Amino acid sequence: MKVTLTVNGSTHTRDVEPRTLLVDFLRDELGLTGTNVGCDTTQCGACTVHLDGRAVKCCTLLAVQADGREVTTIEGLTGDGDGLHPLQAAFRDEHGLQCGYCTPGMIMAAVELLERHDGVPSEREVRHGLDGNLCRCTGYENIVDAVRAAAAETQSG
Amino acid sequence: MGEGTATTRPFGSSVKRVEDPKLITGQVQYVDDLVLPGMAHMAVVRSPHAHARIEGVETGDAASMPGVLGVFTGPDLADAGFGPIPCAWNLPDAELVMPEHPPVAIDRVRYVGDAVAIVVAETAYGARDAAEAVEVRYEELPAVTGARDALADGAPRLHEDAPGNRAFHWTVSGGDVDAAFEQAEVVVRDEIVNQRLVPSAMEPRRALARWNAAEEDVTLWVTSQNPHIARFLLSLDTGIPEHRIRVISTDIGGGFGSKIPHYPEDSMVIFASQAVGRPVKWTESRSENCQATIHGRDQLQEVEMAAASDGRILGLRATTHANMGAYLSTAAPGVPTILHGLMLSNCYDIPAVHEDVIGVFTNTTPTDAYRGAGRPEAIFLVERMVDLVARELGMDPADVRRENLIPPFEDGHDVATGITYDTGNYGPAFERALEMADYDEFRRARGEESEDGKLRGIGLSSYVEICGLGPSEVAGAVGFGGGLWESAIVRFHPSGKVNVFVGVNPHGQGEETTFAQIVADEMGIPVEDVEVKHGDTDETPMGWGTYGSRTTAVGGGALMGALGKLKEKGKKVAAHLLEASEEDVVFEDGRFHVRGAPDVGKSVQEVALAAYTAWDYPDDLEPGFEASAFFDPSNFVYPFGTHIAVVEVDPETGEIALERYIAVDDVGPQINPMIVEGQVHGGVVQ
Numbered sequence: 001m002k003v004t005l006t007v008n009g010s011t012h013t014r015d016v017e018p019r020t021l022l023v024d025f026l027r028d029e030l031g032l033t034g035t036n037v038g039c040d041t042t043q044c045g046a047c048t049v050h051l052d053g054r055a056v057k058c059c060t061l062l063a064v065q066a067d068g069r070e071v072t073t074i075e076g077l078t079g080d081g082d083g084l085h086p087l088q089a090a091f092r093d094e095h096g097l098q099c100g101y102c103t104p105g106m107i108m109a110a111v112e113l114l115e116r117h118d119g120v121p122s123e124r125e126v127r128h129g130l131d132g133n134l135c136r137c138t139g140y141e142n143i144v145d146a147v148r149a150a151a152a153e154t155q156s157g
Numbered sequence: 158m159g160e161g162t163a164t165t166r167p168f169g170s171s172v173k174r175v176e177d178p179k180l181i182t183g184q185v186q187y188v189d190d191l192v193l194p195g196m197a198h199m200a201v202v203r204s205p206h207a208h209a210r211i212e213g214v215e216t217g218d219a220a221s222m223p224g225v226l227g228v229f230t231g232p233d234l235a236d237a238g239f240g241p242i243p244c245a246w247n248l249p250d251a252e253l254v255m256p257e258h259p260p261v262a263i264d265r266v267r268y269v270g271d272a273v274a275i276v277v278a279e280t281a282y283g284a285r286d287a288a289e290a291v292e293v294r295y296e297e298l299p300a301v302t303g304a305r306d307a308l309a310d311g312a313p314r315l316h317e318d319a320p321g322n323r324a325f326h327w328t329v330s331g332g333d334v335d336a337a338f339e340q341a342e343v344v345v346r347d348e349i350v351n352q353r354l355v356p357s358a359m360e361p362r363r364a365l366a367r368w369n370a371a372e373e374d375v376t377l378w379v380t381s382q383n384p385h386i387a388r389f390l391l392s393l394d395t396g397i398p399e400h401r402i403r404v405i406s407t408d409i410g411g412g413f414g415s416k417i418p419h420y421p422e423d424s425m426v427i428f429a430s431q432a433v434g435r436p437v438k439w440t441e442s443r444s445e446n447c448q449a450t451i452h453g454r455d456q457l458q459e460v461e462m463a464a465a466s467d468g469r470i471l472g473l474r475a476t477t478h479a480n481m482g483a484y485l486s487t488a489a490p491g492v493p494t495i496l497h498g499l500m501l502s503n504c505y506d507i508p509a510v511h512e513d514v515i516g517v518f519t520n521t522t523p524t525d526a527y528r529g530a531g532r533p534e535a536i537f538l539v540e541r542m543v544d545l546v547a548r549e550l551g552m553d554p555a556d557v558r559r560e561n562l563i564p565p566f567e568d569g570h571d572v573a574t575g576i577t578y579d580t581g582n583y584g585p586a587f588e589r590a591l592e593m594a595d596y597d598e599f600r601r602a603r604g605e606e607s608e609d610g611k612l613r614g615i616g617l618s619s620y621v622e623i624c625g626l627g628p629s630e631v632a633g634a635v636g637f638g639g640g641l642w643e644s645a646i647v648r649f650h651p652s653g654k655v656n657v658f659v660g661v662n663p664h665g666q667g668e669e670t671t672f673a674q675i676v677a678d679e680m681g682i683p684v685e686d687v688e689v690k691h692g693d694t695d696e697t698p699m700g701w702g703t704y705g706s707r708t709t710a711v712g713g714g715a716l717m718g719a720l721g722k723l724k725e726k727g728k729k730v731a732a733h734l735l736e737a738s739e740e741d742v743v744f745e746d747g748r749f750h751v752r753g754a755p756d757v758g759k760s761v762q763e764v765a766l767a768a769y770t771a772w773d774y775p776d777d778l779e780p781g782f783e784a785s786a787f788f789d790p791s792n793f794v795y796p797f798g799t800h801i802a803v804v805e806v807d808p809e810t811g812e813i814a815l816e817r818y819i820a821v822d823d824v825g826p827q828i829n830p831m832i833v834e835g836q837v838h839g840g841v842v843q
Binding site: 037040046077084101102135142 | 184413
């Protein structure tokens with residue numbers, strides 16, 4: 001069946017099987033492979049993207065559920081200057097990633113977390129806000145630091 | 158620092174990782190991101206039974222589904238010359254049995270997840286649909302999952318050639334253990350279950366093969382921590398000669414040991430690509446990852462420790478049942494033995510140690526190396542027994558440890574298990590951790606009523622770990638089927654920029670950055686002028702891969718060797734250009750200059766260019782400015798430290814909270830402190 005999605009600002013229409021998962025649509029139909037699949041079951045958060053501005057795990061959403069809606073993936077995240085979003089820059093600055101597989105999903109979840117939060121969230125708030133995103137490499141310490149640093153940067157900026 | 162303006166040395170600086178830009182923007186190319194022209198997809202039909210005889214596999218319905226290119230079973234792979242998956246660690250003097258492990262089961266399945274058939278189809282969805290349409294008739298057999306149960310009389314037998322399900326019986330023994338227990342004033346005993354776990358890298362496994370029939374060669378993109386080992390082993394079991402196999406594992410989403418083994422699916426995708434004449438990709442689901450990727454740990458340890466009344470440890474005796482799962486995975490026999498039993502003296506002077514390790518086949522997923530691989534199982538065993546000694550004697554656990562810590566040494570220290578620790582000074586790390594935890598105050602206040610009614614406890618663990626695997630001579634002596642040296646090629650280009658090619662294969666540990674820092678530091682060039690290449694067997698020199706805390710310790714050694722050769726060659730080139738004698742040329746801060754005359758010199762970039770143009774060049778010197786080195790260490794490295802956990806328990810609800818965690822680790826000189834801290838964080842939390 002035919003679906004039309006606006007992804008990272010561009011509109012795409014494709015004829016897909018009704019069962020096509022949104023993550024497969026993004027990866028296979030549009031070639032946006034920055035969104036990773038970790039668990040297939042909405043647990044690990046590696047596939048987190050934004051659907052109409054809300055962070056969602058797209059490995060258990062159907063492409064048809066996103067029909068007519070707007071999707072932002074890690075490839076669509078932008079900032080000023082060198083083009084990096086403050087959270088992307090903060091993850092690098094604070095060493096908030098190692099193998100990087102969870103990182104796109106982690107950053108997309110964190111972007112929404114900061115959008116919904118006034119000021120700099122506490123460590124506890126960040127941990128709570130990201131508890132749907134798993135990382136096996138970093139032990140989370142530097143991820144929390146990165147999110148708080150990005151929040152502080154955005155505040156002062 | 159050449160033309161650069163940096164004022165601090167690259168070595169020792171928290172340089173931001175060069176790996177990160179592609180990872181934070183989604184531009185990295187993991188194996189599953191690859192799409193090749195004509196690519197088909199593979200799905201694996203797996204056993205739902207822990208143990209069963211295969212009575213028949215009906216493939217007709219699946220094969221006739223739209224888009225299905227082929228359905229294949231174990232005999233199809235065998236007929237095509239795809240042999241059993243080898244185990245690469247043949248422990249000597251252990252009566253080790255290595256039963257055949259066909260990539261796809263032929264007549265029997267031995268664990269839930271054992272492969273029974275493979276389906277190749279136009280799409281990944283289609284392959285999974287067809288896999289569900291494959292009908293397998295099983296005759297269920299009794300199964301056994303616990304190691305000790307599997308040794309019992311009458312237990313179901315997994316392999317005809319492994320009576321009693323015994324995979325091996327390995328022993329380590331040093332000192333007079335019987336005498337130690339006779340002299341003991343206290344003996345403590347415990348049975349420790351070091352439970353099985355699923356390694357769970359964020360990225361499950363993937364494999365993509367492209368067989369080229371005209372060239373009779375294959376390229377395999379696969380999630381491997383050690384692509385050169387993968388290629389070597391594939392040449393043994395696929396029948397494809399090693400020089401016609403290219404393995405590419407450049408970007409990997411974590412491994413933690415689970416991506417060391419050579420897996421059946423590596424062979425399956427190559428077979429499938431040959432069979433359908435197209436590239437074939439397999440993408441492991443998380444469910445498959447839990448079933449068919451190796452598990453870690455799973456030891457059952459019966460332990461007793463003998464001590465004197467002052468807390469001195471006199472001896473340690475253990476019988477460990479190591480659950481190997483249904484088959485011996487690539488490095489599995491070495492994990493509960495060499496990497497475990499040899500560490501049973503930990504950081505203490507224990508005069509007598511004896512351990513029997515019995516490897517056992519069970520109807521479970523094969524086990525192999527997982528994060529620390531055998532060593533955490535050894536440290537927990539020893540530390541648990543030390544705590545029991547303290548309790549038995551009414552001593553503070555810290556005092557028992559103080560009593561037994563090996564005194565400082567710089568020229569090696571032999572322990573009863575037969576290995577020699579390189580250097581160590583365990584006391585200061587231990588005392589520092591206690592101080593950070595305010596241990597004495599905590600112990601003093603112990604037993605006082607807390608205001609919130611919660612109970613608080615403090616736990617200590619000191620360790621020394623066999624790392625930097627390792628001398629090849631030792632690898633050979635303990636039955637590892639390969640060497641454990643490393644390799645590096647450093648190639649300056651005519652413009653003065655540098656590529657480094659290494660045999661190790663980092664996948665999150667950050668050596669693309671730290672190796673660039675080493676090159677920059679040694680050659681006096683900017684870090685950004687260096688790019689490190691790894692993971693492609695056609696591009697990089699043979700090396701044994703990334704695991705066993707060896708990448709920097711051994712791979713870095715090879716890199717230093719290559720850099721040393723380049724400096725020597727550079728002196729010859731510069732001496733010629735400067736019309737000086739080679740002995741008078743020194744290399745400092747990226748410049749070769751005449752000793753005592755810093756202004757008379759050539760930059761390393763100028764020397765590189767001169768070596769490539771070779772217009773004005775020594776007659777007896779080869780052109781070019783690259784060097785290659787292999788490094789085989791003379792010993793392992795033995796880092797050490799003390800960790801302390803403060804834990805709070807709510808006696809009403811049983812809820813446990815980790816209040817504080819203190820880690821003091823001896824890491825040696827830090828190339829990049831930011832990365833070192835990140836590695837420690839990850840190790841502690843995982």
